[in-house]
Amino acid sequence: MAVKKNNNDNTEERKYSTLTKDILKRVDHISIENELKESYLNYAMSVIVSRALPDVRDGLKPVHRRILYAMYDANLTHDKPYKKSAATVGEVLARYHPHGDAAVYGTMVRMAQDFSMRYLLVDGQGNFGSVDDDPPAAMRYTEARMTKFAEEMLNDIEKETVKFVPNFDDSRTEPSVLPATVPQLLVNGSMGIAIGMATNMPPHNLKEVVNAVIYYIDHQDAEIKDLMRYVQGPDFPTAGIIYGKEGIKEAYTTGKGRIKLRARLEIEETKKDREAIVVKELPYGVVKTNLHEKIAELVKQGKIEGVADIRDESSNRSGIRLIIELKKGVATQIVLNQLWKHTDLEITFGIINLALVNGEPKVLNLKELIKYFVDHRVEVITKRTEYDLNQAKAKAHILEGLLIAQANIEEVIRIIRQSENTEAARNTLMSKFKLSEKQAQAILDMPLKRLTALEKLKIEQELQQLREFIAYCEDLLAHPEKILAVIKDELKNIAEKYGDDRRSEIIGKTNDTEIDEEDLIHDEDVAVSITTQGFIKRVPASSYRTQGRGGVGVQGGKSQGEHYIEHLFVASTKDYLFIFTDRGKAFWMKVHEIPALTKTSQGKSIKFILNLAPDEKITSYFTVSDFNPKQSIIMVTKMGTIKKMELKHLENAKKRGILALTLENNDELIGVSAVESGDDFIMTTASGLALRINEQKVRNMGRAAAGVKGITLDDNDVCVSGNGIHKGESLIVITENGIGKRLSSKQFNAKGRGGKGQIYIKPDNKTGNVVSVKTVGDKDEIMVVTTDDMTIKIKADSIPELGRNAKGVKIVNISDGAKVSDLAVVPADTEK
Structure with missing residues (x-):
């Protein structure tokens, strides 16, 4: 017997059928291949621009920039008390950088490590790790503030010198770049892995870089070989020895190159009449404890012969001192050759000068790195001067109004006393003495003490100084070469305050392609x-x-x-x-x-x-x-x-x-x-x-x-x-x-x-x-x-x-x- 179909079921079917048709009408049919390409490209560009690569102008990646700006915003300058690292990390996460706290703290730790950064940006108090790869203490235990050097990166930021953009939730703004009085990208370098590309820029000596920038300002048609007379090569915080200049020349010319780094060693006589190889400086990035363990392992395996003992006598007072004691009768140079070959006493540092230029990644040579920094400083000083000029003109405008009021003080007092209200007094003053609204308001706000003769003299002197400053600013803006002179003066001041001697020694002629062991x-x-x-x-x-x-x-x-x-x-x-x-x-x-x-x-x-x-x-x-x-x-x-x-x-x-x-x-x-x-x-x-x-x-x-x-x-x-x-x-x-x-x-x-x-x-x-x-x-x-x-x-x-x-x-x-x-x-x- 046939089963009669329920009318309610038919109604439901029609209902869902209509709904499906409505949904399908609103669905766009796209190629999954194209969608994957577009989505991945958007992701890749986000990583490149917003995470992994530094801006050529200030040499900072977004996380570094946000850490410094958050510390600046919290008034954590070098002369203020330290503040818990956890508080700074929290500020960075909440306001500017919606990513992991471990990543932010890890970055801040690196900015405070003297074996990672050539010139420190963060002044840390507490355990911030060591060259032995010891981890830093948790952020709740350590404290930090900016270094004086880092403050140079933020000079004049309050003078509308850089563009501010909305943060991730549009609740506030953050700088898209810092004013950067110092050539940060060259002096501290940068490392980062993006999507399909990476940057690996070594640090340099501040004095050398400043001298090269000044030379470029005076000779903008200079060739790279001219700049290399000043910038000898990378200068690593851990010192060490750089062998051969060919890799340096290649990196400065093309933006990519390879250099060989070696530890600095000394040969000493032990009390047992044996020779000992003493490691005094390590190549950049080499962990001493790992090196110690590797040498011991190779000795045990027989790949390195003639070693009697290995011990670490390093201390804060004596610095790095890794002792490799040799057996009697062993040729020191033979052991050295084995150490160079099998351990990180010798490494290769691959240079990739990749940075963001106008938001796009670009491999840059030495001259381009200097040029973009100078261009940025020209823009910053121009905007700073315009800001100072506008502020000076506004202040001078007010002072001119105050002097008019003092010259006609009796009439001013009469007008104010006879006016029904503030607005009437302001309008009468504007009409009577041809004042602007701001001048009239300043007169109304002027305290009685400014009516004295001494105050009048102070106003006249201040106005004269402002007029001279206005003339200076206008002259500066009218002559680009004078802006360049300001950049030079500021750089000389930076080099004088923070410059130091080169740490990494460079050995080898310009055409050396291999390490010349004869130097040793x-x-x-x-x-x-x-x-x-x-x-x-x-x-x-x-x-x-x-x-x-x-x-x-x-x-x-x-x-x-x-x-x-x-x-x-x-x-x-x-x-x-x-x-x-x-x-x-x-x-x-x-x-x-x-x-x-x-x-x-x-x-x-x-x-x-x-x-x-x-x-x-x-x-x-x-x-x-x-x-x-x-x-x-x-x-x-x-x-x-x-x-x-x-x-x-x-x-x-x-x-x-x-x-x-x-x-x-x-x-x-x-x-x-x-x-x-x-x-x-x-x-x-x-x-x-x-x-x-x-x-x-x-x-x-x-x-x-x-x-x-x-x-x-x-x-x-x-x-x-x-x-x-x-x-x-x-x-x-x-x-x-x-x-x-x-x-x-x-x-x-x-x-x-x-x-x-x-x-x-x-x-x-x-x-x-x-x-x-x-x-x-x-x-x-x-x-x-x-x-x-x-x-x-x-x-x-x-x-x-x-x-x-x-x-x-x-x-x-x-x-x-x-x-x-x-x-x-x-x-x-x-x-x-």
């Missing part, structure tokens, strides 16, 4: 020794005094049986040291990377520095002051093979090593020397033969080549050395029994490759085997080391120059059982 290295001449077991060290060459020929020498190490100094040479700490092994493998490093130790210490295993195989042995080396890839080297093997190669083939060797010479079986590399074009090269053998060859007779070869025959050897004879001969140099020979001599290089004629050579010494039982042959100048000195690690330094010219057949003279007295192990030349120019 003390340039000195050192004696480098390598033992038979591969222990290496360096000591100052000056620690060995010059003795007479035939002396015993001084202790230069700790010999133990077969473990003694095998190689010795003198070089500058800034020289490049090339090291070669018996297998033909080459390495290079800087001399300053060798551990600096005492004369009697053993040294550090070179396997911690170079990538040597377990049974690989160092046999030769040479040093150069400059890495010239086109310079040639000549290598000599024990079996008389010679190979010439350009230094560029070893450019990538470094500490991991690279094969420089392919050797035949039972052969090994025994000597390497750098040669200049046209030099001669001399090869010497153990049997006492020497062959002189001109380097041009040997062609350059590739790294994989095995070389060619250099000298023809007799049976059982081997090569012992290979040296380049420079003009004016002679040969110096020393045998294992301490016998030696000098020979003029002219005694050896240059011959072709493959000859047998000429006699240079006749070794026998008295002399013992030849240990070393080197080239030496007349004014040079030599150092001789023995297998019992005694070292003697003597003048080269104290050794007689003898003939090729002479046996030689006693150079060093050696103890029983000991022998000479090596000879090093100390060039005369290094001794200077």
